[in-house]
Amino acid sequence: MKATIERAALLKGLSHVQSVVERRNTIPILSNVLLDAAAGGGLKLMATDLDLQIVETVAAAVDQPGATTVSAHTLFDIVRKLPEGAQVQLSAADGKMLVAAGRARFNLATLPRDDFPVIAEGDLPTQFELPAAMLRQIIDKTRFAISTEETRYYLNGIYLHVAEEGPSGPVLKAAATDGHRLARVTVPAPAGAEAMPGVIVPRKCVAELRKLLDEVDGTVDLSLSATKIRFGLGTAILTSKLIDGTFPDYSRVIPTANDKLLKIDPKSFAQGVDRVATIASEKTRAVKMTLDRDKVVLSVTSPENGTAAEEVPGDYTALGFDIGFNARYLMDILGQIDGDLVEVHLADAAAPTLIRENDKAAALYVLMPMRV
Structure with a gap:
């Protein structure tokens, strides 16, 4: 040679x-x-x-x-x-x-x-194209919620599947969860994806794909079977085995009856959480939210370091109550909100909380509360 x-x-x-x-x-x-x-x-x-x-x-x-x-x-x-x-x-x-x-x-x-070993792709019957920008959005808004627990290997990736949703036709959904939080993105299903099996794309494949997507402007060719997936990215072709497992029915944990609504600026909310969490213990990272009319008081009590509190204005008119969250998880979700307003749908101190930009947004997040 x-x-x-x-x-x-x-x-x-x-x-x-x-x-x-x-x-x-x-x-x-x-x-x-x-x-x-x-x-x-x-x-x-x-x-x-x-x-x-x-x-x-x-x-x-x-x-x-x-x-x-x-x-x-x-x-x-x-x-x-x-x-x-x-x-x-x-x-x-x-x-x-x-x-x-x-x-x-x-x-x-x-x-x-x-x-040199080569992965035998076999037959990849499902083939479709996705804009690179859409695939970047899907990955960025979900991958932070991928589980790193090897024992729950079926959560170590992003679950891609197609669902029928009303008159607008089929949609492609991407979901990731680690049991504490859930991230889901919904986009229109591309032509050719209708009959695809639900697949779990492993965490390492997601990371490598995301790096390659920075250099792709047009569309990405996806070909997949129930066990393998291939991404055509211009001069590069990425092929991966899929996770052989069953992703849980995550739709059951998405709350539909949370009747208390907080509308708040995601940036000032995240900054407030970050500031008070400075003194939170590394192990729990718990921040308490006290909801009151048109404001949220964020507070942390740490036996080693002392206490911290900050008031953040927000639009809230329901009955006040206290709820606790892991600061890191909350900031990860707020960091994905692009607009100036985020909707936080709450029920009580023990129920899952729904977070989204609005009801038209492609991305939706669910966060489990903590005891504080």
């Missing part, structure tokens, strides 16, 4: 693929990136952790087609440190790969390409 490639193009491609590679691997070849130089020009970079696979094609002048695998993090670090504008020559033979740029020379050990 022999190819010449511009440093910037190679660095961009490697930055995408190397982040899929785990730092610690019991199987040596999984630490490597597959470099495949095609006869017609172009260099294909590929990395996998056996559950997630990324393939990126970058422009290159190919003198001799061929393929090899080399340490992903080492090659990335080398290319990162090469001078800007450098032309990088890659040539592989006899179990070694020479990386040359300007006066720098690196001889790296390689492993044969035939040992």
Whole structure:
């Protein structure tokens, strides 16, 4: 294999693929990136952790087609440190790969390409397109609620499914929950998605996809089956196994009869929560909200640090009461509200609370209260 490639193009491609590679691997070849130089020009970079696979094609002048695998993090670090504008020559033979740029020379050990594992996609019957901006919105407004508890592995991702909703036709819903909070986004279902199975996209795939979406302007091609999903993102293709589990029926926890409504500015509310939470104990992060006519008093009592209180104006006319929330969870949700007003639908100190911008908003959040 022999190819010449511009440093910037190679660095961009490697930055995408190397982040899929785990730092610690019991199987040596999984630490490597597959470099495949095609006869017609172009260099294909590929990395996998056996559950997630990324393939990126970058422009290159190919003198001799061929393929090899080399340490992903080492090659990335080398290319990162090469001078800007450098032309990088890659040539592989006899179990070694020479990386040359300007006066720098690196001889790296390689492993044969035939040992490199490839995720077998199988048949992906459901295919549709989503605008990149919409996919970014879906991820940004839900992923903070993904559970990190490995024992509840079926919550370690975003649940995508299609539902029929009234006269407006089918909708695509994305939901994530960790048992304490729930985030859900609803968008019109794209053509071709109607018959898709409900799938759970793993947390690592969501993180890698979000990074790649920053460089995509148009649409993203989605292809999926009940076990695999593939995202076509211009020059990159991301393929992932899906979580084999049943996502809980989250619609049961979305309250429909919360009759106490607080309308408040999300930014001043979040800042107030953040300020009083400064003295909250790390373990509970509990903040008490005392609701009164047209105001909310936020307070924290910490045995170690003392007390804090702040009054935030808001539109509230129902009976006053006290309710407690985890400050971090509340701030995560408020940080996703784009407008100047957020609706907080409450029932009592023990019932789930519904938070949304308004009844037309695509995103909806449910937060479980804490005892304070």
